[in-house]
Amino acid sequence: MTRPAPLQDITVIDLTQVFAGPYCTYQLALLGAKVIKIEPPGGEMTRYGGAHADLAAQGLGLAYCTQNADKECVEIDLKQAAGVANVLQLVRQADIFVQNYRPGVAERLGLGEAAVRSANPGVIYCSISAYGGEGPVGHRPAYDHVVQAMCGIMQTTGTDATGPIKVGAPYVDYATGLNAAFAVMAALRERDRTGAGQTVDVAMLDTALNLMANNVVTTATTGNEVAKLGNEAASRAPSSGCFAAKDGVLIMLAANNERQFSDLCAVLGHPEWSSDPRWSDPRQRVQHQDALRAEIEAALLLHTAMQWEALLDAAGVPASRVRSIGELLAEGQPQARQLLAEVAVGADDTAVSLPSIGFRLNENSLQPRCPPRKNGADNDKYLM
Numbered sequence: 001m002t003r004p005a006p007l008q009d010i011t012v013i014d015l016t017q018v019f020a021g022p023y024c025t026y027q028l029a030l031l032g033a034k035v036i037k038i039e040p041p042g043g044e045m046t047r048y049g050g051a052h053a054d055l056a057a058q059g060l061g062l063a064y065c066t067q068n069a070d071k072e073c074v075e076i077d078l079k080q081a082a083g084v085a086n087v088l089q090l091v092r093q094a095d096i097f098v099q100n101y102r103p104g105v106a107e108r109l110g111l112g113e114a115a116v117r118s119a120n121p122g123v124i125y126c127s128i129s130a131y132g133g134e135g136p137v138g139h140r141p142a143y144d145h146v147v148q149a150m151c152g153i154m155q156t157t158g159t160d161a162t163g164p165i166k167v168g169a170p171y172v173d174y175a176t177g178l179n180a181a182f183a184v185m186a187a188l189r190e191r192d193r194t195g196a197g198q199t200v201d202v203a204m205l206d207t208a209l210n211l212m213a214n215n216v217v218t219t220a221t222t223g224n225e226v227a228k229l230g231n232e233a234a235s236r237a238p239s240s241g242c243f244a245a246k247d248g249v250l251i252m253l254a255a256n257n258e259r260q261f262s263d264l265c266a267v268l269g270h271p272e273w274s275s276d277p278r279w280s281d282p283r284q285r286v287q288h289q290d291a292l293r294a295e296i297e298a299a300l301l302l303h304t305a306m307q308w309e310a311l312l313d314a315a316g317v318p319a320s321r322v323r324s325i326g327e328l329l330a331e332g333q334p335q336a337r338q339l340l341a342e343v344a345v346g347a348d349d350t351a352v353s354l355p356s357i358g359f360r361l362n363e364n365s366l367q368p369r370c371p372p373r374k375n376g377a378d379n380d381k382y383l384m
Contacts, residue, residue: 004361005032012036012096013087015111017044018202019144019170021100021128022067023177028096028184029070030357030366036090036382037071038077043375058346060372065345067177069354069368073374074383084110086383088119093278094186100128102141113199122197124187128180132203142204144170151208156215159230176207178358237282238289239264242322243297249305253296254318256357261285263315267308268299338365345371 010033014025017039029035043059050062074090076083088111091097097116106112106127113125127133130142137150148154148166158165180202187198209216211358215226216233231242231252239255255264265273273279273295278288285292300308304320312319323331334340340353357366 003364003366005086006361007031007033007188010034010094010096011094011097013090013094014038015087015097015099015101016128016196017100017105018046018175019067020045020176020180021098024126024128024180024184024202025071025098026067026069027178027181027357030368033096035071036094036378037068037073038076038087039073039375040092041075043075046062047375051270052352054348055346055350055352059375060346062352065343065352065354065372067355068303068372069343070370071373072378072381073373073375074378076383078109079112081110086316087111087244088115090382091116091119091123094120094123095188096124096126097130098126098180103127103129103133103139117197122191122195123189124184124198124200126180126187126202128176128202128204130204132201132206144173144204147172147204147208151205151212151366152215152219153208153212156212156226156228159228162230164228172208173209176202176204179207179210187195187290229346236286237261237297238285238292242292245302245305245308245321246301247304247306250322251300251308252320253312258282260317264296264312264317267311267315267317268296269302270295270299338367341367343368343371 007028010028012025012028012033012035014022014037015036016022016025016037022037025035025037044064046063047059047061048056050056050064050066052062055061055065076086078084079088089363099111101109107115113127116123116125122366130147131138131140133139142150145166149164151172153165154164157167180200183202187200190196191198219225229236231250233240233252233254233256235254235256237254237256239261240253242250242252245251253264255261261279262271262274265271273292277284279285279292303311309319309321328334339356339358341356342351343354344350345352352371354368356368
């Protein structure tokens with residue numbers, strides 16, 4: 001089957017760096033777009049970071065590789081008028097322009113929306129920023145962990161004993177990249193419909209709030225803050241949440257509805273719990289949740305987390321023992337979904353596993369085809 005390439009006739013000018021912006025343009029590249037990545041002399045800072053020292057020394061660090069395969073790379077000094085002129089020349093043949101400078105910086109460089117649209121009225125101009133430009137904090141710069149503090153997610157993560165805890169991955173960055181790619185696709189469709197250039201404005205804070213929509217709706221509607229849940233389920237069902245098994249490994253349960261609760265009781269060897277007056281309906285379970293959780297905790301100490309996971313799976317009760325990334329990769333589920341593609345990177349053809357697109361299109365997992373390139377690798381092709 002021919003690999004789908006819905007954006008094969010689309011050209012993207014990529015003036016982004018770090019994670020959110022490059023992850024947006026990476027999605028577009030995986031969809032078949034030609035992405036021309038423009039970097040300052042020496043390249044963006046993520047080229048020299050990440051866990052693989054040899055690749056970082058070559059300017060191809062893992063922190064860069066993760067979201068920059070399938071792109072052509074051009075080195076341009078935007079502090080020089082000639083550099084800005086070079087970018088505007090490239091824009092004339094492009095469909096999409098993406099930048100993630102702090103609000104106002106692109107304009108000062110001469111690459112704001114007005115300047116870019118004067119070079120190409122039909123271009124889709126996408127700005128990615130921390131807070132969007134408007135509002136009391138719109139002007140501020142930020143990184144993922146700063147937005148995590150701003151958006152409220154840290155106040156609901158952890159417990160009263162631990163205090164607020166940051167999520168252990170830059171999820172706001174990557175979600176913002178996906179959100180921006182989604183917005184750009186919508187803008188392309190609107191341009192197809194109207195023939196007019198489009199403006200896309202994506203903010204990290206907006207994305208973070210969308211990712212916790214239920215919490216935001218609850219507080220905005222009732223005025224009540226959402227309490228720290230620790231490892232408890234968002235449903236707050238007493239029969240859901242995190243419990244320790246015999247081997248000390250934690251297992252996360254989700255027995256939220258009546259069927260799941262009844263099946264959980266049966267798997268734990270206590271079918272009578274589901275008819276016990278204290279726990280026979282959801283309201284009673286909440287009222288007597290301490291006793292119920294004590295019984296579940298005691299029952300789970302009879303087997304290991306892996307054993308319980310298999311038993312609960314057979315019964316159709318959602319559950320998973322707490323895994324590391326390495327454990328998950330060793331089990332093969334990401335490979336079965338083709339979520340990673342091994343690409344040879346750098347002078348020694350180092351095998352690097354890079355992310356594929358996060359969905360199937362006509363049964364295809366769209367994987368990177370070309371490795372990340374050195375800074376300025378395509379200067380001769382695009383600069384006269």
